[in-house]
Amino acid sequence: MAELTEFGVAAIRDGVKGGTFSAREAAEAYIAAMEAGRALNAYVVETPDHALAAADAADAARVSGDLKPLSGVPLGIKDLFCTEGVQTTAGSRMLEGYKPVYESTVSGNLFAAGAGMLGKLNMDEFAMGSSNETSAFGNVLSPWRRNDGGNVALTPGGSSGGSASAVSARLAPGVTGTDTGGSIRQPAAFTGITGIKPTYGRCSRWGVVAFASSLDQAGPMARDVRDCAILLEAMAGFDAKDATSLDLPVPNWEALLSSDIRGKRIGIPKEYRIDGVPAEIDAAWEQGIAWLRDAGAEIVEVSLPHTKYALPAYYIIAPAEASSNLARYDGVRYGLRVQPAQGGLNDMYEATRAAGFGAEVKRRIMIGTYVLSAGFYDAYFNQAQKVRALIARDFEQAFAQVDLLLTPTAPSAAFGLGEKLADPIAMYLNDVFAVPASLAGLPAISVPAGLDGQGLPLGLQIIGRPLDEQGVLNAALAFEERAGFTHRAEAWW
Amino acid sequence: MSVDEAKVRHIAKLARLAVTDEEVRALAPELSNILGWVEQLGEVNVEGVAPMTAVIPNILRLREDIVTEGDRRDAVLANAPVAEHGFFAVPKVIE
């Protein structure tokens, strides 16, 4: 039944549970969609057998009466999660063909909850990018096109570009993404879907290919808030193998979902009004404010004075951590090895890493190496960590006055592939609204707000206090109900 | 901070990245640009501010001193580009 791809996570879960359709039917529908959607290049590798096996197990569980929370739900898994026996590339030539002998905690949690895997989703190389144009396996295309009649291929955003494209084009009901500096939220905004980055430490990083350790967080992307809550509940939880994991029980986010936000105070940070951002973004923001006010929330202007320093701080800290995390890709124990004839060990390192890494990754490794190098550590890295502490303090002080913050997610709608490649900094600016919440480890969600004049989705971001995913989800639900966003990308593939 | 080609080569060496002359020529202004942009952090008054050490307050959990892993040589060597007699093999190093 092809119409089964109309159903998201909750609908499939409930449909299977209620016997409306079988898990296998749902899996088959999505597998067909995935195969038909290859033009989007959202999947690096397809794993229909995995999805079908999980579906069959779900159908059997239904009969025997022990269905699990996600029984019958097939998911796409971002290729940054190590999946046992299944190729995991992190979007890089360095790991082409690499098959881990272990399963990441997060993907393991999802499979233990009964979900199946449709395939591994394409992404910016090592999660470094905002447009999915740095993948060694080709660009991902957004299912959206501008309404000007031209067929300019648009970016779905990044680094979780494949994830966003897949959900938006209904090639999966839900997916995992990761967010280091906006890599869940920005693509969600560009493709008109919902994506949440939880509090740092909610989801285990064990088995997630590391980019920037103090920033990386796994999170779900799906069609609506409820689906995200369901997936996040299954993904999250304490993991003793990750020393930064939070030892706290996972709240019943889905059960406690409520769009009643009367009395909640929503902060509007004035530093997020930036010159040069299209007027439509501002308009969507104003519209969002109105909706939340209508939902009974109180709107308060707040100040986050160090906002403009968040991006530069991020582009010191993240590359620094990455330069160290990516040192293990050296051709010795796994992954690509390039051995120049007559060359020694260092030659092997240099040639392997030159061939295995793309330009953006190399650029960030070099920035990271530089800011940590002798004589520069204090001026750059240490300074950035201090600014980071100030940014976190800004939020803390704001949250003394308000419960949540509402901001735009991205400074533009999706742009065309190739449009922003000339200047790295132009690409980095995509994350100007997303990065501060990453630096402070706060839970943040992007929800679709509407379409711009060219028919492209715009998203708004809701940021909450540490550990207040419920507050964020609830406000997002209230927003979603009033936004009534039902727009779909018209299938051109 | 302006980064010249010599510096680019030095950083590339530290990071074990082979770079062609062409790449060096392109990287120098690119990196200078990015570094110049991040330098605005120097404007911020950070007096009395400690660098962030933990993103979300948490205690460092320790593990118990018991042997829980090992004896997985095949798994450990499974992805090795070159492995022989139970070892990883790399080009000979002279110490």
Place this chain on the structure above:
Amino acid sequence: MSDYRIQGATGEWEVVIGLEVHAQVTSKAKLFSGASTAFGAEPNTQVALVDAAFPGMLPVPNEECLRQAVRTGMAINAEINAWSRFDRKNYFYADLPQGYQISQLYHPIVGEGEIEVDLESGATKTIGIERIHLEQDAGKLMHDQHPSFSYVDLNRTGVALMEIVSRADMRSPEEAGAYVRKLRSILRYVGSCDGNMEQGSMRADVNVSVRKPGDALGTRTETKNVNSVRFIMAVIEHEARRQVDLIEDGGIVVQETRLYDPDRNETRSLRSKEDAHDYRYFPDPDLLPVELSDAFLAECRASLPELPDAKRARYEGELGLSAYNASVLTAEVETARWFEALLASPGKPDAQRASNWVTSELFGALNRLGKGIEESPVTPAQGGELIGLIADGTLSGTLAKQVFEIMLETGEDPGAIVEARGLKQTSDTGAIEAVIAEVLANNPNQLEQYRGGKEALFGFFVGQTMKAMQGKANPAVVNELLKKALG
């Protein structure tokens, strides 16, 4: 002040020495993973996924390793830093899978402490310790198994090391040797490291510089991974000499890393690892700062055994042992344990007598047999029994030595040996008198000479009597009766 000097063409040179000792922590599992630390396993069989640095792997610290570092710090009266942090030291090498070593640069777990060492002259010197920090050990590279490959074994990767950094307080090879021996002894007392230098569980980086007495410090070189006290002392002598010759020839000492070649007894410069010193340290973002509770620290302190200096003072003060015996018996924890087991054995031997017996008889035998005290063929209980048999007169000194030899060979108890072979000494006056009479009768010339005034011959008669009685006569009684017989 040490008067050790290198004689140069332009005068005398003083040597300044600092040691960085890497001591493998005694623990079952590694510092950040659950793989075993046992020595001698097949290659790559004690490797966790974290140790091999697979994508997405994360470190979690082993509580016991932190505990051992703290206990060691307490044993050297050092400052313990309840708050400390792990930093990454970034560099590339085939024995370092992560491309960085997790160490502690900025905030080590242990701060300043000190060790007292005894020198041959009888003087003691205090050697300062700057810090102790925890870090991961690297793997092993083998270069001689294949013509064009080096082989990598990651079993040792991630084993916990304590890096114990001394102040540059040493001024001679002797001081350095004494320091390492004392440090090793303390580590073995505490049980935080087995100090087995041959196996590599303890090794030293030797920093040496030279200067004319009174001048500012010279440039130092570092000779890495020296794994015996003898070699450490040889490195110092050789390196100091090399530097003096170099400077006097008009050269400059370059700050560099060197390796010791024991076969040639020389140090040579490591091929310069360009940029080897830019390790780009930064706090490891996969780990939070270490915070040790008061309860944790209290348990560490309570778990410490009596340490060598305190034990030695007690042996001298309470047990009344000589300074020499007390020192020798406490130098190694196994010796002290053996000795205390001896004192506690059923015989409850007198401490002074026991200490003399151990240091002369037992040590003499062990040296001869080439065995350490842990391999002693004689147990403390047996030693106690033997000492008791001497004390109660059953055995003379000579007989005791005989019995001891048999004990060493057969492992039998002394009592049983004495019974089986009738080795008791006799104090039977009748029997002895009879033998004396015979001896005197058989040696008329000597008797006449003795009576004539040659008193030295008394010893001759004693010897003859003892011989005739196969050494089993109580010497004191023989003396008494012989005097009587000779008038």
